[in-house]
Amino acid sequence: MGKGRVEAFTDGVAAIIITIMVLDLKVPEGEDFYALLPQWPIFLCYVLSFINVGIYWNNLHNMFHTVQRVDGGVLWANLHLLFWLSLMPVTTAFMGENHFARVPVAVYGLDLALCAAAYAILVTALHRLHGQDSAFARALGSDFKGRASLAAYIAAIPLAFVNQWISVAIYVLVALVWLVPDTRFARVIEK
């Protein structure tokens, strides 16, 4: 089964998720600067989620590049990841509209953890399909960054009830770590 249409569908869904998040940026009521003030937490959440979806799209882009083929399992593992990503607009708005309250911050972390877990499942499905000695397996290595992100997100969920700003700091830090380009797949592509 060719990977072309899976890539196209994934790009389509990612493009739509990243754009419909902006629908939760409501038009400010009023026409002066004070009307913009209550929008700041929502805007910051939008920035964070835009970067997170961008990171996933970027990683999927690079990963599928080293992939030779897909099967039904990979296809559903990919749809499973897109499912949790598709909840990001609503969890983002929940966190923003409640000005980083504890429960919404924990729910946002839960969604990020489920995305990271779904990503790990997709990686495993591709690994099984391509085998230990494939270019894909070599590029992936031990996937420390992926597993560490998942652990950080899981830790952030209960920490939100201690102090939600610890959790928010974790979300920002993990995003920054991923913004540094993932050179693993790039190195294999260049060879």
Add this chain to the structure above:
Amino acid sequence: MGKGRVEAFTDGVAAIIITIMVLDLKVPEGEDFYALLPQWPIFLCYVLSFINVGIYWNNLHNMFHTVQRVDGGVLWANLHLLFWLSLMPVTTAFMGENHFARVPVAVYGLDLALCAAAYAILVTALHRLHGQDSAFARALGSDFKGRASLAAYIAAIPLAFVNQWISVAIYVLVALVWLVPDTRFARVIEK
């Protein structure tokens, strides 16, 4: 007429339908766990419809893979299927917001039945175009699963007025049957 752009348009519409369904997951009002409670039926409906649209996309993906060409009839049969699929966000929300009441459950079944009927029409249009001896016809076989799903959905509509949970169970069961990958087209592709 090439099949490439029909595939691209179908992928685009499926990607948008699957993502705009999330717009009906309203941001919970309130910032504690109790605010999330009334969202559960809506969330479960979203999961079910996400899987249903995923199944259709998956099946269309595999089916068009064995197809050699399309004509105007196929194109409109495909648009007809996309029409009933495009109603899934609104029928999903109708069922979720009314906590699986009888009429909304029946309406959701009607939409599923119309999707299944439109899929059967598309299959017939492709069958006529490619002939009895084509790779497409051999891959399709008797299409028992497709016809059985249609019958199950039609039965679920009146059953919703006996007990709506019977109908919901039918929707879940049919989805589970399709989640098992359709090996018919895959077998032909591998040959």
Add this chain to the structure above:
Amino acid sequence: MGKGRVEAFTDGVAAIIITIMVLDLKVPEGEDFYALLPQWPIFLCYVLSFINVGIYWNNLHNMFHTVQRVDGGVLWANLHLLFWLSLMPVTTAFMGENHFARVPVAVYGLDLALCAAAYAILVTALHRLHGQDSAFARALGSDFKGRASLAAYIAAIPLAFVNQWISVAIYVLVALVWLVPDTRFARVIEK
């Protein structure tokens, strides 16, 4: 300049327009059959506009198939057509929510007339680029159907103030005429 990305962008915009129209099908308030009743005019408008956008996508699909190249003028003529098509969700909802009142029916006709005029401009831009003897020009012929549709839509605007059902009948009739597949481009493609 290659035509591939213009096709892809056009498909994308058409796929989005055809799907966001469904956002105006509000979830019925109430859980019985009576809740569905006020939705009927909106639903019928949605069906009509779905078919209209489907016809445009179908025609653009066939037309770009016989086209060799595009330039800046074609690109903007295409965006101009997409602009008027993008207004179809809002004019559709305006007509449906007001149960086919005169002004909304006239406004819907105005949008259809502007789409048809934009289509004529796009055809002219492609004609100028490819010349009289091109496969495109031969396929197009005199474009009687396009010009007659434009005339019918322009006539429907004032007729809405005589009796709006005359205009609605015109919209349905023109759509039915186009649903009969346009064999002009198909004939050239087959040769």
Add this chain to the structure above:
Amino acid sequence: MGKGRVEAFTDGVAAIIITIMVLDLKVPEGEDFYALLPQWPIFLCYVLSFINVGIYWNNLHNMFHTVQRVDGGVLWANLHLLFWLSLMPVTTAFMGENHFARVPVAVYGLDLALCAAAYAILVTALHRLHGQDSAFARALGSDFKGRASLAAYIAAIPLAFVNQWISVAIYVLVALVWLVPDTRFARVIEK
């Protein structure tokens, strides 16, 4: 890294932005001509933003045509541009619903300035990757138009507080200048 999927993702996001802007054109309340009157400023803003997003898509289309390859930096520079473009629906609606009040007009200019700055960053990232002697660098030249647009948008922000119509005139003028097709990249493509 191939440029194909970056183009596809960019086209997807641009197609979605250009279409969801129409969601802010609310269905008029009432069924006569007076119901349409308050929609005019919103409609005019929609026209302006549709043209602006169209110009960016057109420019990105032409620019990526002369590009040989992309890297992680280009990918994120492109996402950065898409981020500010994705705010255009909300800044457009803010300006339209407040009938071109000063603060919304300034905010719209800020968004346009940030888009233009992001475009300049993307151009720089592509320039660095391809080198001084590349077809890309020759096509780009001094990029006077890009830098002049950025300067005009920056000037328009404070000018909105003197008289907002000066700023609106600047937005319209810059759009008209770009509507004249950018022959730089076209010239290189033809050679």
